[in-house]
Amino acid sequence: MFKKILAFPRKLIGYITEINRTKATDMMSFEVNEMENLFAILLFGSFMGLPAPPAAMAIELLPYMENELRLMVSRADFAQDAIASVMDILHVD
């Protein structure tokens, strides 16, 4: 009985902790995504007319860049409404 009474606050504390942890890392996750996006842009800069390393070197890394390429494409959308995305991260409704 006592255990059952304790289970609820324990769960609640668990949820609150998780929410706080997620909130705490949201901004850093955003930053990491941006860095990965930048990494992809630097590597594949020749695609868009930026100075870039030899294309052949970029191709060597291409097989492992799936996620970065997805991010780069999603960031292209994000660029249309950057303020909304920042507001979303800051949880401003």
Next chain:
Amino acid sequence: MKKIAFFMGKGGVGKTTISATVAYQLSRENKKVLIVSLDPAHNLGDVFEKKLTNEKRPLGANLDGVEIDLSAWVARYLKESRNEIRSNYLYHSAINLENYVNILKYSPGTEEYAVLWAIEYIYREYAAAYDIIIFDTPPTALTLRFLAMPSITSLWVGQLSKMREKILKKRQTILAVNPKASIVRNRPLEDGGDEDVPVQGATDKKNDKIYIKLSGISARLTELQRLFSHESYLSVVVNPDTLSLSEALRIREELDRLGVHINSVCLNKTSAEGAGRENVEKNFGGCPVFMSPLLTEGVRAVSDLSVIDVEGVKNDLKAAE
């Protein structure tokens, strides 16, 4: 004796003749020699009256030859990339990327990259079996570009590696605070991963495929740089005319900038009295200048290679440590 020798210079100065002669005469002194043509306008086979290919073929006792087919090397390298893309990409987007890979053979820089990997392959496969590998190089522009490629690419690789390290450190920090953070989850879709959440990579250098690949490229480039600056004997072939001398001076200037130094100058097609020697010596102060008088009838048969005077450069090459 150095393991590798490059003969460079302006088109038409006689790089192929000099490199073929040095290779031929060294092989007759019981040195095991491999001669490799990097020039897309291959004519090394013509000198030895044999058809040369990407695979080494015997040209005489102690002498083998290879003509590097750059388009075959580019195709081979692109095929490897295409296979890796196929095995690593989860989505069918790889189909579009394959199309990109197909057109990459026309991309600037691909040829130089292919030359580099061809040199690396030749050195790795054959250095132990031969006393020396002699490279007959393409005209100056391509030669300088492939010699400069390791140091230029190293700069990029260094900066990209640093950036990758920062990304991995940030991922570690996020993981420490929030072990369930989507940024560091690593569950492929087929294992029940959520399609909305991108599959993320590793958090440390040992497991990050991109970092591992960058380190691999960096190690290969460092080895090539060492090969060019420490293991190679570089000789510039010039004629008594002003144009070839001006180009040779530009080669030296460019190589000095890359930390690669010229070992000697071969003054080819000169007169018996050594026309133009003084001028070359004045411009290449401190660098030995060796003369190869003009063979009036040109090279008509392989046996002519024993007549051309390359004593000076041959002895200098043998003495080079």
